[in-house]
Amino acid sequence: MNTHHDLMVTDDPRAVLDRPHPFHVAWLVDGDYAPVARQLVDRSIAAGRKTFAFGPLGGADLQALDGAATATADPAEIGLGGGPFDAAAMYATFHEQAALAREEGFAGFTVVADMDWLVPLAPTTADIVTFEAGLDRVVADLGASVVCAYRRRSFDATTLLGALAVHPTGVTADGEAPPFRLVAGGPTRWRLMGEVDLAVHDLFVAALRATAGDGRDLDISGLEFIDVAGMRAISRAAADEGPIVLHGAPRVFERAWKAAQFDSSGHVQLAS
Amino acid sequence: MNLQTAPSAQRHVVCFYTDDDDLASVVAADLAERVRAGRPAVVIATAGHAAAFDAALTGLGVTDRASLVVLDAHETLGRIMRGDRPDPDLFEREVGTRVRQAAAGGDEVWAFGELVGLLWDAGNVGAALELETLWEVLARDVRFRLACGYPIVQGAGDDDVRQVCDLHTAVVGKEPLAAMPSPRPPVWVERREFEPDPTAPRAARRFVTGTLARSEPHVRDEAALVVTELATNAVIHAGTPFVVELERVDGVLRIAVADDAPGEPAPQPLQTDVGSGRGLVIISALARNWGVDRTATGGKLVWVELPV
Numbered sequence: 001m002n003t004h005h006d007l008m009v010t011d012d013p014r015a016v017l018d019r020p021h022p023f024h025v026a027w028l029v030d031g032d033y034a035p036v037a038r039q040l041v042d043r044s045i046a047a048g049r050k051t052f053a054f055g056p057l058g059g060a061d062l063q064a065l066d067g068a069a070t071a072t073a074d075p076a077e078i079g080l081g082g083g084p085f086d087a088a089a090m091y092a093t094f095h096e097q098a099a100l101a102r103e104e105g106f107a108g109f110t111v112v113a114d115m116d117w118l119v120p121l122a123p124t125t126a127d128i129v130t131f132e133a134g135l136d137r138v139v140a141d142l143g144a145s146v147v148c149a150y151r152r153r154s155f156d157a158t159t160l161l162g163a164l165a166v167h168p169t170g171v172t173a174d175g176e177a178p179p180f181r182l183v184a185g186g187p188t189r190w191r192l193m194g195e196v197d198l199a200v201h202d203l204f205v206a207a208l209r210a211t212a213g214d215g216r217d218l219d220i221s222g223l224e225f226i227d228v229a230g231m232r233a234i235s236r237a238a239a240d241e242g243p244i245v246l247h248g249a250p251r252v253f254e255r256a257w258k259a260a261q262f263d264s265s266g267h268v269q270l271a272s
Numbered sequence: 273m274n275l276q277t278a279p280s281a282q283r284h285v286v287c288f289y290t291d292d293d294d295l296a297s298v299v300a301a302d303l304a305e306r307v308r309a310g311r312p313a314v315v316i317a318t319a320g321h322a323a324a325f326d327a328a329l330t331g332l333g334v335t336d337r338a339s340l341v342v343l344d345a346h347e348t349l350g351r352i353m354r355g356d357r358p359d360p361d362l363f364e365r366e367v368g369t370r371v372r373q374a375a376a377g378g379d380e381v382w383a384f385g386e387l388v389g390l391l392w393d394a395g396n397v398g399a400a401l402e403l404e405t406l407w408e409v410l411a412r413d414v415r416f417r418l419a420c421g422y423p424i425v426q427g428a429g430d431d432d433v434r435q436v437c438d439l440h441t442a443v444v445g446k447e448p449l450a451a452m453p454s455p456r457p458p459v460w461v462e463r464r465e466f467e468p469d470p471t472a473p474r475a476a477r478r479f480v481t482g483t484l485a486r487s488e489p490h491v492r493d494e495a496a497l498v499v500t501e502l503a504t505n506a507v508i509h510a511g512t513p514f515v516v517e518l519e520r521v522d523g524v525l526r527i528a529v530a531d532d533a534p535g536e537p538a539p540q541p542l543q544t545d546v547g548s549g550r551g552l553v554i555i556s557a558l559a560r561n562w563g564v565d566r567t568a569t570g571g572k573l574v575w576v577e578l579p580v
Contacts, residue, residue, distance in 0.1 A: 199470040199473070252497055262550070
């Protein structure tokens with residue numbers, strides 16, 4: 001079991017059902033999606049929350065949820081208008097729908113998403129990781145619940161690992177835990193935990209990109225290890241995309257950071 | 273993979289001396305040979321020692337000194353210090369550029385330096401050792417042999433002298449200790465081989481932190497960073513299987529990573545923009561000492577000593 005945030009290693013997909021609202025879950029799907037998705041939808045409706053079922057247009061699973069969910073939709077249509085993948089447009093759609101749900105008197109807002117809707121748009125792994133990392137902040141701000149179901153047959157292992165890295169909760173039948181997690185924070189906007197090194201460098205860079213322009217306070221007190229390339233990525237992100245404040249930097253991080261003079265221009269602040 | 277190193281050329285020697293004539297007698301013969309042959313030489317010496325070398329060269333019949341560059345040690349030291357510590361950028365500006373210019377013709381430069389000796393003589397042993405490290409950093413991409421002049425100081429601690437000796441490949445001149453320190457056998461040695469894939473740095477780190485499970489947290493953290501950098505370099509640049517060896521001896525943790533690829537790692541000079549290659553700069557800051565040797569199979573071995 002991952003010690004930083006929840007990672008449930010189980011082949012029982014019903015584990016996704018037991019999360020208390022609000023939640024943001026990455027569910028790596030090996031078998032059937034629709035039966036569990038239907039239970040999620042039913043529970044959300046019973047709790048008075050406006051419940052969307054997302055999925056690829058014309059998909060059988062999406063059709064199976066039609067009538068149970070408040071609405072079914074392909075995000076490529078309602079969020080992107082059939083255009084290319086655009087994370088900012090998707091976030092805007094979430095905000096709009098959450099506001100509409102409040103006006104309509106719902107108790108909350110839930111999305112159950114079959115992420116196969118992404119497949120025709122062919123986003124890169126980095127696009128998906130950046131999108132999901134940013135979505136975690138959106139979901140946390142809205143107090144919404146979102147389940148992102150990634151089918152193993154549709155996405156490669158690196159993309160799946162990246163998706164797990166940027167969700168606070170993951171459900172997967174195999175044991176590979178992401179070495180690091182970058183998720184929405186509490187007192188700070190973001191939290192970075194775990195270990196960042198060569199094997200996950202590109203995933204880390206993609207996740208870090210999601211923090212751009214969103215109040216880049218990063219709690220790294222739970223960062224167990226970061227290599228020099230990872231430090232350099234933080235320095236570059238701050239120089240290119242706006243200042244970053246690091247909270248709770250481990251002692252060895254601070255010492256190495258200063259020795260390498262990564263931030264002679266002051267874009268990164270190390271706060272106590 | 274064999275971690276045994278090939279015999280290294282005496283590229284960085286320390287000359288302990290008691291008086292000016294003593295130093296000149298050790299240095300002048302080599303210097304005269306170089307300058308007479310028109311080969312590049314850089315001397316950073318006190319006015320008194322420069323005068324002694326000048327007299328010695330004259331006595332040896334060396335009149336054409338076109339390939340010789342002489343800098344005043346006190347003046348140069350004043351220009352490279354920031355507070356009570358040498359500044360890497362100032363060192364590069366004042367010393368590095370001179371050595372690079374001398375090496376521009378492709379010949380190995382013969383260098384004599386007293387900057388560290390002056391710091392040593394003033395009791396600033398920490399700064400002296402840092403300056404030695406800056407010379408080592410310069411040596412990664414410029415070919416030169418360096419002789420460092422250290423006065424034998426009354427009251428110098430055995431540990432300080434031993435540290436100075438450890439920074440050099442050979443000691444010439446006066447014996448600084450009644451008996452030179454003999455190496456003690458390591459307390460323990462662990463080694464493991466890894467394949468060059470992206471997960472190898474993490475595996476190497478687990479190996480090291482696991483071995484150091486009962487050590488102080490800061491020792492474990494620094495060792496983790498060092499071995500990860502060395503292992504990452506091995507995966508990216510060498511692309512061969514590599515061996516990590518851990519050795520604990522005499523209050524020092526020695527971490528070595530050996531691969532089968534030729535070439536040497538070179539730390540990049542610090543730049544105002546964010547560049548690459550800062551891993552070795554960080555290692556230089558964390559380490560008591562570090563270096564690169566050739567393995568018996570033609571690869572390279574990078575070793576780092578951390579104080580524990």
